[in-house]
Amino acid sequence: VKKMTSTLKGITLKGSAELVAEFFSFGINSILYQRGIYPPETFTRVTHYDMSLQLTTDPKLKNYLTNVVSQLKEWLFECTVQKLVLVITCLETNEVLERWQFDIECDKSAKESSAPREKSIKTIQDEIRSVIRQITATVTFLPLLETPCAFDLLVYTDKDLVVPDKWEESGPQTIDQSEEVRLRSFTTSIHKVNSMVAYKKTESV
Amino acid sequence: MSALWHLNVVASYARNSKSRERQEFVLLCVSRFLDEVYENVDKMAQFGFENDIHSILKLDMPITNAPMARWQRKASSSNTSALSGLSPGKSANVSLSSSKTPSKTPGKNKKQTPSKMGGDRFIPTRNSKQMDVATFLLTKENEPADTNTSVTSETQKAWSVSLNGYNVEDAKILHLGGKPLNAPEGYQNNLKVLYTQTATPASIKKSRYISSTPDRILDAPDLRNDFYLNLLDWSSRNFLAVALHNSVYLWDATQGDIILLMKMEREEDYICSLSWTKEGSYLAVGTSDCKVQLWDVENQKRLRSMASHTARVGSLSWNDHVVSSGSRSGHIHHHDVRVADHHIGTLTAHTQEVCGLKWSPDGRYLASGGNDNLVCIWPRAQEGSAGNDSQLIRCWSEHQGAVKALAWCPWQPNILASGGGTSDRHIRIWNVNSGSCISSLDTQSQISSLVFAPNYKELVSAHGYAHNNVVVRKYPSLSKVAELNGHDDRVLSLTLSPDCSTVATVAADETIRLWKSFEMDPVKKKAKERMVKSTSSVIHQSIR
Numbered sequence: 139v140k141k142m143t144s145t146l147k148g149i150t151l152k153g154s155a156e157l158v159a160e161f162f163s164f165g166i167n168s169i170l171y172q173r174g175i176y177p178p179e180t181f182t183r184v185t186h187y188d189m190s191l192q193l194t195t196d197p198k199l200k201n202y203l204t205n206v207v208s209q210l211k212e213w214l215f216e217c218t219v220q221k222l223v224l225v226i227t228c229l230e231t232n233e234v235l236e237r238w239q240f241d242i243e244c245d246k247s248a249k250e251s252s253a254p255r256e257k258s259i260k261t262i263q264d265e266i267r268s269v270i271r272q273i274t275a276t277v278t279f280l281p282l283l284e285t286p287c288a289f290d291l292l293v294y295t296d297k298d299l300v301v302p303d304k305w306e307e308s309g310p311q312t313i314d315q316s317e318e319v320r321l322r323s324f325t326t327s328i329h330k331v332n333s334m335v336a337y338k339k340t341e342s343v
Numbered sequence: 344m345s346a347l348w349h350l351n352v353v354a355s356y357a358r359n360s361k362s363r364e365r366q367e368f369v370l371l372c373v374s375r376f377l378d379e380v381y382e383n384v385d386k387m388a389q390f391g392f393e394n395d396i397h398s399i400l401k402l403d404m405p406i407t408n409a410p411m412a413r414w415q416r417k418a419s420s421s422n423t424s425a426l427s428g429l430s431p432g433k434s435a436n437v438s439l440s441s442s443k444t445p446s447k448t449p450g451k452n453k454k455q456t457p458s459k460m461g462g463d464r465f466i467p468t469r470n471s472k473q474m475d476v477a478t479f480l481l482t483k484e485n486e487p488a489d490t491n492t493s494v495t496s497e498t499q500k501a502w503s504v505s506l507n508g509y510n511v512e513d514a515k516i517l518h519l520g521g522k523p524l525n526a527p528e529g530y531q532n533n534l535k536v537l538y539t540q541t542a543t544p545a546s547i548k549k550s551r552y553i554s555s556t557p558d559r560i561l562d563a564p565d566l567r568n569d570f571y572l573n574l575l576d577w578s579s580r581n582f583l584a585v586a587l588h589n590s591v592y593l594w595d596a597t598q599g600d601i602i603l604l605m606k607m608e609r610e611e612d613y614i615c616s617l618s619w620t621k622e623g624s625y626l627a628v629g630t631s632d633c634k635v636q637l638w639d640v641e642n643q644k645r646l647r648s649m650a651s652h653t654a655r656v657g658s659l660s661w662n663d664h665v666v667s668s669g670s671r672s673g674h675i676h677h678h679d680v681r682v683a684d685h686h687i688g689t690l691t692a693h694t695q696e697v698c699g700l701k702w703s704p705d706g707r708y709l710a711s712g713g714n715d716n717l718v719c720i721w722p723r724a725q726e727g728s729a730g731n732d733s734q735l736i737r738c739w740s741e742h743q744g745a746v747k748a749l750a751w752c753p754w755q756p757n758i759l760a761s762g763g764g765t766s767d768r769h770i771r772i773w774n775v776n777s778g779s780c781i782s783s784l785d786t787q788s789q790i791s792s793l794v795f796a797p798n799y800k801e802l803v804s805a806h807g808y809a810h811n812n813v814v815v816r817k818y819p820s821l822s823k824v825a826e827l828n829g830h831d832d833r834v835l836s837l838t839l840s841p842d843c844s845t846v847a848t849v850a851a852d853e854t855i856r857l858w859k860s861f862e863m864d865p866v867k868k869k870a871k872e873r874m875v876k877s878t879s880s881v882i883h884q885s886i887r
Contacts, residue, residue, distance in 0.1 A: 308518045
C-alpha cells in the first residue's frame with residue numbers, strides 16, 4: 139500500500155493518477171497477452187490486485203510501456219487526458235482489427251491542495267480487478283486474430299496540451315463496421331475509467 | 344476446462360446468431376459468468392510455485408545465456424526510436440473542458456449499448472436543436488451566418504463527436520512516436536489452439552494414426568524359414584490360412600477360431616504355397632511332393648490332387664477357374680480345375696525356382712518372378728490353345744536378386760510392383776503396357792512380399808535382412824508413411840485382409856502379426872461398400 143494513497147488519508151489526485159496509471163500498465167499487458175500479440179513465453183506472472191497477472195519481460199516493450207504510462211500518469215495528474223486507446227492492427231494490411239478504449243473522466247475539482255477523497259483502496263482494487271477479469275473474459279467472444287498483429291497506444295488529450303517530445307499526433311484509427319462491447323468501469327472518486335472493446339465485425343458463418 | 348469449452352460453444356452460438364439483441368444478451372451473460380469463475384480460480388492459485396513449474400515445463404522458454412535469436416535481433420534493430428528521455432510535461436494552461444457526467448441516461452452519448460456505429464445508415468443524434476436548425480435553414484435563405492453561431496457550434500460538436508469519436512475542438516490524439524511495436528518476426532499467436540471449436544482445414548490431420556504395435560499376434564510354431572515359399576493367404580471370407588511345416592491351419596478372423604484343415608501324411612513332406620480362390624471357399628495347396636491340392640474348406644475335404652510338376656510347387660495364383668502354379672523347376676503350369684485333364688498350359692521362361700506368381704486383378708496378365716532375377720509377364724491363354732513361350736509379353740531383368748514379391752495395383756490397371764531379394768533390395772514399379780520401369784526405390788533390405796493397400800493408396804512391403812519390418816509407403820510417390828516394427832526375424836510373407844484394413848505378416852520368429860494400419864472411417868467405408876460388386880463363383884458350379 140503506497141503512502142500517498144493510504145487508506146487513512148484517502149485518495150489524493152496524485153494517488154488517483156498513480157492508481158489509474160498502474161491499472162493501465164497491467165491492463166495493457168493483459169490485453170497483449172490475452173490477444174496473443176506477443177508470444178506468451180515472453181510474459182511472466184505476477185500478483186497484483188489480489189489476482190495473478192501477466193507482465194511482459196520483453197525489454198523493448200517494457201521500455202515503451204513504461205514511457206507511455208509515466209506520461210499518462212502526469213496527464214492524469216493534470217487531468218488533461220480523456221482517453222487511452224489500444225489499437226490492434228493487422229501487420230500486413232494496417233487494417234484496424236480491435237480497439238480497446240478507456241474513457242477517463244476526471245473530476246477537475248480535485249486539485250492537489252484539496253482534501254483527499256474518501257474511498258478505500260480495497261474497493262478501488264476490487265473494481266479494477268473486475269475490469270481486468272472482464273478483459274480476460276473477452277477472449278471467448280472476440281474474433282480470433284489470425285494474422286500477425288501490431289499494436290499502438292493512442293492518448294486523447296486536451297486540444298491545447300503541449301505535445302511532449304517523441305509524441306506525435308495521430309488519427310483516431312477507428313474500425314469501420316465494428317461491434318462494441320462495454321466493460322465495467324471503475325472509479326477512484328477522482329478519476330473514472332470506462333472500458334470498452336470494439337472489434338471488426340466478422341462475417342456471419 | 345470443460346466449463347470454458349461449454350462457454351465457448353455458447354459464445355460461438357451467440358456470435359453466429361442473427362439476432363443482435365440475443366447476441367448482446369448472451370455475450371453479457373457470458374462475460375458476467377466468467378467474472379464469477381475467475382474470482383474463484385484466482386483464490387486458489389498458488390502462483391509462485393506454479394510459476395516455477397511453468398517455467399520448468401515450458402520447453403520453449405528463452406534460454407538465458409544464449410545469443411539473441413534472429414527474431415530478437417531483428418526486433419531490436421527495427422525499434423530504432425529512442426524511447427528514453429522524454430521531457431517531463433510542462434505544466435500547461437489547460438482549459439477546463441466540459442466534464443462528462445457519468446451518463447446512465449440515454450443522452451448524447453449513445454455508446455451505452457453496443458452501438459450500431461458503422462452500421463449501414465448513419466443517423467445523427469436528433470436532438471431538438473438540430474431539427475430547429477434544419478428547419479430554419481430550409482425555410483430561410485441568405486441568413487447571415489453569425490446569427491446561427493451558437494447553434495452551429497453545438498451541431499458541429501455533435502457531428503464531430505459522432506464522426507470522429509471525440510470532439511475535435513476539445514481534444515487531440517497523441518501517440519508515442521517511432522515505429523509501432525509489434526511481435527517478433529514470424530510469430531503468430533496460437534490462441535486458435537485453445538479457443539477455437541471450428542475445424543479449419545489446416546487443423547485436419549494430414550496423415551492418419553498408424554499404430555506401431557500389431558493389433559494381434561498369433562503363434563506360428565514350426566513355420567519353415569524358407570524365403571521362396573508362400574505360406575500365408577487371407578480369403579475374402581476372412582479366413583487366414585497359414586502353412587506350418589506340413590499342416591495348414593485356418594484362423595477365422597471374425598470368430599477367432601483355429602481350424603486344422605489338413606496335415607500331410609509323410610513327415611518329410613511340407614507345404615510350399617497356399618492360395619485362396621476369389622470367393623474364398625476353396626484353397627489351393629502346393630506341396631513339396633510336386634502336387635497341387637485343392638481343398639473344400641467348408642466341408643474340410645480334399646477335392647483334387649493335381650500332379651504335373653517335377654519339383655516342389657512354391658507359388659500359386661488363381662484366375663477364375665484356372666490355378667497357375669510355379670515350381671522349383673522354373674516351370675509354370677496352368678490347371679483348369681473343372682476338368683479332369685487339368686494341366687492346360689506350361690510356361691517355361693524361368694531357369695530357377697518360380698517364387699513369385701500373381702495374376703492381375705482383371706485376369707489379363709500373369710506376372711512371375713524367379714530366383715533367376717527375372718520378372719516375366721504372360722498373357723491369359725486363349726481357351727483351348729496350349730500355352731507356349733512365344734506368348735511371353737515382357738521379361739525384365741533389372742532386379743539383381745530373387746523376385747518373390749509381386750503385386751498388381753488394384754486401382755490402376757497394368758501397374759505391377761516387384762521387389763528383389765537380399766542382393767537387390769529394390770522395389771520397382773512397372774507399366775506392363777509400355778514395358779517401362781516407372782520408378783525404383785532402394786529399400787536397404789531384402790523384400791519378401793509386396794501388397795497394395797487401396798484404402799489410402801499405399802504400397803506395403805515386407806522386409807527380411809536386415810530390417811525385419813514392414814514399411815508402408817505412399818503410392819505413387821513411394822514416400823514412407825510408416826514403419827511397422829516388431830518381428831524379431833525376417834518377415835517372410837504379407838497378405839491383406841478382405842476389408843483392406845489389416846495386413847498380416849508371418850516371420851521367421853514363428854509369429855503372425857496383424858497390423859490394423861489401414862482402417863477407414865465409417866463414412867468412407869460405406870461409400871466404398873456400395874461400389875463393390877459381388878462376383879459369382881464360376882468354380883462352384885463346375886467342380887466335380
